[in-house]
Amino acid sequence: MRHFISIADLTREDALAVLATAEHMAQTQSRSIRKLPTLVGTTVVNLFFEDSTRTRISFEAAAKRLSADVINFSAKGSSISKGESLKDTALTLQAMGADAVVVRSASSGAAHLLAHSGWIDQPIINAGDGAHEHPTQAMLDAFTMRRHLRPEDPSADLAGAHVVIVGDVLHSRVARSNVLLLTLLGARVTLVAPPALVPVGASAWPCEISYDLDAALATGPDAVMMLRVQSERMVGGGFFPTAGEYSRRYGLSAARAQTLPDHAIVMHPGPMNRGFEIDGSVADSPRSVIVEQVASGVFVRMAVLYHLLATDAREAPRDH
Amino acid sequence: MTDDRSTGSQPAPETPAPPAGSSRVLGPDEIRRALTRVAHEILESGHGAEDLVLLGIPHRGVPLARRLAEQIARAEGRPEGEGLSDLHGALDITMYRDDLRSNPTRAPSPTRIPRAGIDGRTVVLVDDVLYSGRTVRAALDALSAIGRPAAVRLAVLVDRGHRELPIRADHVGKNLPTARSERVHVQLTETDGTDAVDIVRLAAGEGEGA
Numbered sequence: 001m002r003h004f005i006s007i008a009d010l011t012r013e014d015a016l017a018v019l020a021t022a023e024h025m026a027q028t029q030s031r032s033i034r035k036l037p038t039l040v041g042t043t044v045v046n047l048f049f050e051d052s053t054r055t056r057i058s059f060e061a062a063a064k065r066l067s068a069d070v071i072n073f074s075a076k077g078s079s080i081s082k083g084e085s086l087k088d089t090a091l092t093l094q095a096m097g098a099d100a101v102v103v104r105s106a107s108s109g110a111a112h113l114l115a116h117s118g119w120i121d122q123p124i125i126n127a128g129d130g131a132h133e134h135p136t137q138a139m140l141d142a143f144t145m146r147r148h149l150r151p152e153d154p155s156a157d158l159a160g161a162h163v164v165i166v167g168d169v170l171h172s173r174v175a176r177s178n179v180l181l182l183t184l185l186g187a188r189v190t191l192v193a194p195p196a197l198v199p200v201g202a203s204a205w206p207c208e209i210s211y212d213l214d215a216a217l218a219t220g221p222d223a224v225m226m227l228r229v230q231s232e233r234m235v236g237g238g239f240f241p242t243a244g245e246y247s248r249r250y251g252l253s254a255a256r257a258q259t260l261p262d263h264a265i266v267m268h269p270g271p272m273n274r275g276f277e278i279d280g281s282v283a284d285s286p287r288s289v290i291v292e293q294v295a296s297g298v299f300v301r302m303a304v305l306y307h308l309l310a311t312d313a314r315e316a317p318r319d320h
Numbered sequence: 321m322t323d324d325r326s327t328g329s330q331p332a333p334e335t336p337a338p339p340a341g342s343s344r345v346l347g348p349d350e351i352r353r354a355l356t357r358v359a360h361e362i363l364e365s366g367h368g369a370e371d372l373v374l375l376g377i378p379h380r381g382v383p384l385a386r387r388l389a390e391q392i393a394r395a396e397g398r399p400e401g402e403g404l405s406d407l408h409g410a411l412d413i414t415m416y417r418d419d420l421r422s423n424p425t426r427a428p429s430p431t432r433i434p435r436a437g438i439d440g441r442t443v444v445l446v447d448d449v450l451y452s453g454r455t456v457r458a459a460l461d462a463l464s465a466i467g468r469p470a471a472v473r474l475a476v477l478v479d480r481g482h483r484e485l486p487i488r489a490d491h492v493g494k495n496l497p498t499a500r501s502e503r504v505h506v507q508l509t510e511t512d513g514t515d516a517v518d519i520v521r522l523a524a525g526e527g528e529g530a
Contacts, residue, residue, distance in 0.1 A: 031466050
């Protein structure tokens with residue numbers, strides 16, 4: 001792995017190798033001293049063109065636990081708002097000696113452009129690009145699912161698991177990355193959304209699509225992932241009649257959560273709209289792993305940084 | 321250390337002859353005798369097996385630590401298997417290496433520390449080959465993140481010389497003078513299907529990492 005742009009670039013072996021390293025990282029984080037010297041002397045730049053608190057903090061924590069230096073470069077208060085281009089920013093980071101760039105952008109393909117434009121030689125990690133992908137989120141979701149659904153085998157894949165992903169699929173890079181990764185690991189995925197929030201072309205994705213949440217939950221899934229309704233991207237409205245109707249038909253209420261099998265877990269990538277797509281009591285229930293997902297995020301991002309930076313980049317080996 | 325993970329594990333015939341271009345230094349009997357002697361040295365240097373923890377460095381240090389622990393438990397007259405898992409473990413050092421950026425990605429191995437921990441106990445680090453000393457340096461760093469042992473000792477099956485750091489072994493199975501152009505190839509039943517130590521002469525230009 002040279003960059004971490006898209007789940008579509010990964011083989012099953014790549015994904016399992018990152019998950020295995022993440023398990024190792026998790027083990028080191030229970031020690032009395034949690035900081036590892038692995039990436040001492042390297043600089044990781046968090047280049048965020050879009051607001052994000054938890055993803056940026058998660059990457060920052062991951063880099064710091066591995067002893068890398070972290071520079072946060074956010075669009076607000078930077079030259080980007082004065083009209084500097086992505087290219088000029090990349091050249092600046094290259095000149096400053098960044099060893100890896102974590103990029104979040106509202107434009108699909110920004111990370112890919114940065115990685116393959118020739119403006120910058122360093123590994124690029126996609127921290128979310130438009131409605132395209134958010135690969136480290138999918139990795140942390142798979143990591144969390146594996147711990148709960150395959151607790152006896154830390155090297156297992158997710159073969160045979162059934163995951164239901166519910167909500168604003170149209171604007172969700174999390175859903176897209178998860179469909180790709182979960183199916184790569186052998187799981188079956190059902191997307192549930194109102195018709196207006198299913199992206200064009202989703203019928204070609206390797207998953208089932210349903211418009212009926214109760215019917216999907218009645219199949220007894222192993223995990224239910226609620227997506228945030230991204231109201232800020234719904235310019236013009238018209239995606240669903242009213243918030244109340246969306247919540248009634250597609251929200252995970254306490255009554256709906258009770259129909260789930262005992263072992264089923266409830267997930268949410270955050271930040272949650274409590275009482276809208278997920279009821280507060282469900283988010284705080286024992287089957288909710290939402291807080292654990294945040295912890296998993298640090299382990300998975302440590303693993304991704306390790307795979308990209310603790311290696312001889314000149315050789316850029318395909319295998320591990 | 322010999323870092324030859326690519327060597328496939330052949331099914332164990334009696335004692336397979338060393339491959340061409342290499343010479344056998346230790347066979348199964350010599351390895352067993354060397355480990356028995358090291359186990360007794362470890363017992364004599366301390367005050368018995370109380371507060372002793374043997375931590376193997378992956379990959380081949382781990383089975384060696386287990387074998388030494390078994391010998392020590394036997395020498396102490398413990399019933400078979402009793403308290404054995406408290407006597408040995410594994411210490412992965414991947415995240416503490418100083419050569420990560422000059423090699424392809426290394427997959428870390430599990431670390432397993434006995435339940436009682438290492439604080440205040442005597443830790444014996446166990447590895448197959450002592451060479452530059454860099455692996456041991458990394459292991460000392462890894463150890464300090466886990467706890468504060470009363471003392472740390474080092475036991476190796478083979479000391480081949482060419483140290484690059486001020487590190488020495490307390491217990492050595494076999495001192496083996498080598499040239500830098502040679503490679504010490506350790507095979508163990510648990511990882512490779514057979515017990516053997518070979519010296520392999522490398523072709524010119526075929527270097528070896530630390």
